[in-house]
Amino acid sequence: MNEIDRRTEKLTSALRDAGVRITRQRAALLSVLAEAEDHPEAIELQRRAEGVVPGISLSTVYRTLTELESQGVILRHQFAGTPARFEHTETTHHDHMIDVDTGEVVEFANDRIERLQAEIAEAMGYEIVHHRLELYVRRKSSTRTAE
Template identity: 40%
Template sequence: MRETITTRCRDKGLHMTPRRRIIAEILEASQDHPDVEQLHQRAQARDAAISIASVYSTVKLFEEAGILDKLEFGDGRARYEDADRAHHDHLIDMNSGEVIEFVDPEIEALQEKIATRLGYRLRGHKLELYGVPIKKD
């Protein structure tokens, strides 16, 4: 079983205040890629005293500790996801901003093949696709 964000914070020696713990729990429960404003709204629903500055400082701390990944999809909003998630790629709906996670074995194999052909052993990659929904008549 994968460790929680809260557990990894503790293991890295981060001081977990009650507010940081709430933010960590919200991130753990997130099925989307929330930005700071979304995290702040969710955190305030649990504790109205949590400021946006607290959310900003917490995600920065978690990012610097390697617990969160910061994602930037060109819309001016930094979004966050657990750095310990299974590998996946992203498709970004340019109309709605929705981020769709996917894994495609053919794409994974093609990337390995390209790296090998160019004389490299692939150690990682990040794939972001940007598109608009196909209109159905």
């Protein structure tokens, strides 16, 4: 079984465990979500699933995503000023940079940042149990004018 099939099965099992019926439309959505290497919005997930099996409503997409999130198999990211975006939990830890001009989301991992966060927490008498780092960025440009 390849990685995408394994992810799809994990998402499917989570819905079944929650008592949700797996329709053709939901199966298409789960497949699209398992394949996603980006951070698609619900509308984009609907568009992709529609390309596989027509007839999936946006309300079905939202209900399915909400249930998958409650089952802990997807993550909802609510970056400032943008609609919620989703990703499966089958990823290694990473942080995000959000381009404020284009909305592009760039994943990155940096050992120095991870160590520094742990050092800061330790110095203040804490240990990190969970964290999320979001950097809102803009590309540098020599032709960019001051705003």
